[in-house]
Each structure stands twice: as C-alpha cells, then as structure tokens.
Amino acid sequence: MPGQARLDYPFLRGGGAMGRAITAHDWASTPLGAISGWPSVLKISAGTMLQSAFPKCLCWGDDLTMIYNDAFVPILGRKHPCLGIPFLEVWKEAADSLAPITARALAGEATFIEDFEIHTTRSGTMESAYFTFCYSPVRDETGLVRGMLDTVMETTAKVKANSLAQLRNRELVHRSRNAYALVSALVNLTFRSGRPSEEIKSEIHKRIAALVRAQDLLMEAGATRGLLRLVAERALEPFEDGGARITITGPDIAIGREQVTALSLALHELATNSIKYGALGSLTGQVTLGWQVTGTRFRMDWTERGGPPVQIPATQGFGSRIIRYTLPEAFGGALSLDYAPEGLHLSLSTAADRLLADDPFAADAVLPELPR
Structure with missing residues (x-):
C-alpha cells in the first residue's frame, strides 16, 4: 500500500503514519469526496502540513473536516483516530470556547492565543488542558477561504509549573x-x-x-x-x-x-x-x-x-x-x-x-x- 500511495498521491510522500492513514481513509463518505478529486489547494495544504514536525490540523470546508499530521496525534489523546470528522464535533466538549475562533478563521481572520485553557475528555475523563495555537484561514488561488489550519503546541505542563512556582512563592x-x-x-x-x-x-x-x-x-x-x-x-x-x-x-x-x-x-x-x-x-x-x-x-x-x-x-x-x-x-x-x-x-x-x-x-x- 505505501508504494501504491506514492504512485497515486505523490503529495502524500513523506507523510508518515498519518500520510498512510489518509491514503487508506474512505474520503468519499465525507464532504471532501474521493481523494482523487481534491482541489489542488487542498492537496498542497495537506502535503505541506504532513511534512511538518509541528502539530498541525487542516480543517476543510464549512464543516471543518479534519486532516492532521503525526505530531497532532498526542494532542488528540483518545480522540484519535478522527480523520474526516468535523473539528467541532471531535472537540464537542470545548465547542463553545472554540467555535467563535474557528468562525473568525473562516471569515478570513487569523487568531493567535497563548496558554488557552479548554476542558476536554481526550484522556477519557474531563480535564483542563492548555494550548498555544494559531487558527489561520486557508485561501485558494482566487482568494476564497476554503478552510482553516490549526497550528498548535500544548502548554499544559508549562502552565502548571508556573502555577506551582507562584504557589511556592506565596x-x-x-x-x-x-x-x-x-x-x-x-x-x-x-x-x-x-x-x-x-x-x-x-x-x-x-x-x-x-x-x-x-x-x-x-x-x-x-x-x-x-x-x-x-x-x-x-x-x-x-x-x-x-x-x-x-x-x-x-x-x-x-x-x-x-x-x-x-x-x-x-x-x-x-x-x-x-x-x-x-x-x-x-x-x-x-x-x-x-x-x-x-x-x-x-x-x-x-x-x-x-x-x-x-x-x-x-x-x-x-x-x-x-x-x-x-x-x-x-x-x-x-x-x-x-x-x-x-x-x-x-x-x-x-x-x-x-x-x-x-x-x-x-x-x-x-x-x-x-x-x-
């Protein structure tokens, strides 16, 4: 299958485990349609994302259908695998906090936030986690916003360490x-x-x-x-x-x-x-x-x-x-x-x-x- 992926979908080369998972996924059952029919901007965006060692998730279309790289898997925890599922459905427990930010991205406005707290069930139970991320719009060759790129780093350990340091100072x-x-x-x-x-x-x-x-x-x-x-x-x-x-x-x-x-x-x-x-x-x-x-x-x-x-x-x-x-x-x-x-x-x-x-x-x- 990996050899076939290189022949059929050269933009996925070097995409690691998630590149192979994207190849094997039934995209025809999602709003994106069969992978062979993806527009060039989606293929290029997905390929660029997969080459990154930084956690990234490409959310496409009005439903924000998810495609993500290997580095994003730890962010998801038990939510992985969730290819082809709408972003706000995957993070439904935090949707009230995230929806306004995704809406701004789809409207063409990028948002950068440091140490943003969300309450998530990604570990199986509700927990607080902190992230520094940027939701940026992805435009096609005509300038139309087609999706959103989530570039993120988890900062939970740093925030808790800072909180502990403040507690010790007090x-x-x-x-x-x-x-x-x-x-x-x-x-x-x-x-x-x-x-x-x-x-x-x-x-x-x-x-x-x-x-x-x-x-x-x-x-x-x-x-x-x-x-x-x-x-x-x-x-x-x-x-x-x-x-x-x-x-x-x-x-x-x-x-x-x-x-x-x-x-x-x-x-x-x-x-x-x-x-x-x-x-x-x-x-x-x-x-x-x-x-x-x-x-x-x-x-x-x-x-x-x-x-x-x-x-x-x-x-x-x-x-x-x-x-x-x-x-x-x-x-x-x-x-x-x-x-x-x-x-x-x-x-x-x-x-x-x-x-x-x-x-x-x-x-x-x-x-x-x-x-x-």
Whole structure:
C-alpha cells in the first residue's frame, strides 16, 4: 500500500503514519469526496502540513473536516483516530470556547492565543488542558477561504509549573510572615516573665531553635505538611539523654503546616517543663507521647510518670499559652490538662478530618491572639 500511495498521491510522500492513514481513509463518505478529486489547494495544504514536525490540523470546508499530521496525534489523546470528522464535533466538549475562533478563521481572520485553557475528555475523563495555537484561514488561488489550519503546541505542563512556582512563592512569603510573627511573639512574651536576662536569653535561643526545626521539617516534607511522628521525634530529640525515657507511639499521620509549627513548639515547652518540674527532671521519670485515630476522632496524649509530685503552676508564661491556646486552635480541637500528683497528663482531641484542614494562606501568622 505505501508504494501504491506514492504512485497515486505523490503529495502524500513523506507523510508518515498519518500520510498512510489518509491514503487508506474512505474520503468519499465525507464532504471532501474521493481523494482523487481534491482541489489542488487542498492537496498542497495537506502535503505541506504532513511534512511538518509541528502539530498541525487542516480543517476543510464549512464543516471543518479534519486532516492532521503525526505530531497532532498526542494532542488528540483518545480522540484519535478522527480523520474526516468535523473539528467541532471531535472537540464537542470545548465547542463553545472554540467555535467563535474557528468562525473568525473562516471569515478570513487569523487568531493567535497563548496558554488557552479548554476542558476536554481526550484522556477519557474531563480535564483542563492548555494550548498555544494559531487558527489561520486557508485561501485558494482566487482568494476564497476554503478552510482553516490549526497550528498548535500544548502548554499544559508549562502552565502548571508556573502555577506551582507562584504557589511556592506565596508560601514562602506567608511562611516568612509567620516566622516573623512567631519570633516577635516569642521574644515579647518571654521577656514578660521578669526572669534574669541570661535565663531569658537562653530560653529565647531554645525556642527559636524549636521553631527552626519545625520549619526545616516543613521544607523536607514538601512545604505544607509533615508526618506527626517526624514532628515529635524532631521536637523531642534534644531532650533525650540516651536513657530512652521518652516513648513515642502512634501510626503515621500527615498533619498540616500550621499544626506542624504549633505541635513542635508545644512539645518543646512540654519537654522543657518536664525537665524543670516533671518526669524528665528525675532519673526514673518517663514520658509517653501517643496518638491514635478511632473512627472519625483523633486523640493525642502526653503522659508523665515517675517524677516529683506535680503542682499546678501559679502563673501562665509563653509556654503555657502555646500549650493551652495555640495547640488546640491549630488542630481545631479541645485540650485538657490534668495535673495529677503522679504526673502531668495532656490530652488533645479533634475530628480526624481536621488534621489537614488548615489553609496555607488563610492567615498571616501561626500564633493566635494569646490571653495576657
């Protein structure tokens, strides 16, 4: 058949797979009629199109009957093969968007559009795709518009990459604001304690280090979320003394960015207080951090045992505010603190679907307004 095609239709030479498909197609059943009767302008246009390595589709007549080259096949996806079918029928799901542009081409006006979005079912399901294309009129020797040439390049990957880059830039700006707000609140509230300056300086350094660890984890985990276990291990690592006195248990659960930051700071404060007043300040003390999802509920518990008798703190400092207010607000849940004599017990509970519910751009700061 390829040899016969060269004899009968020399304008299709070098036309690749689509050149052979055009040769074999039953054009007599289409408005174009048998290929042997095609006018010279159609043959020349089709032959020129087939020689191009750029995606092209020649749409002929008022019905825009389709002829296309090999490079156009990936554009079509599952719509291929569709030789001899009207262009707007093939792209019927996007016809409302494309029809005005094709009408301008048939009226003699070329249109060039960059990154044009259409919604298409070419993959089998509805999807958004982006194209840079030119619909240009094709005229015969008398100047009459006989069809339209669609020269197109898909830009879906580029558009999505640009969108992702913009999202990451917004995330960077937002995170910078969060970090500034956190450090400002951290410094201001720590200084209110009235403690000696050297003690305040040490406390600020430790708290900023906890914040840095949380931000490092977010960068490693893809900028907007992290695994709860990694957050816990990273936050509590500085408090391990080699005696394995901190036990962490629970399934792998992803949590949102604001939850990562709040939990990291809260665990730092809990461990610091435990060293000063609780189980980690005793050689025999133990801390267990565990969490679980039961049905639609998430629960996390911090439990201390083996330390000195627990006393309810007389005042609330920055650490207490982080634990009592910031932590439950970030998780959209409820927190309870039990200062039992045998050891502190904290419990945080929330709906499981709240774990990734935080909007990356919903607020300008992680810390809420804390009570004075």
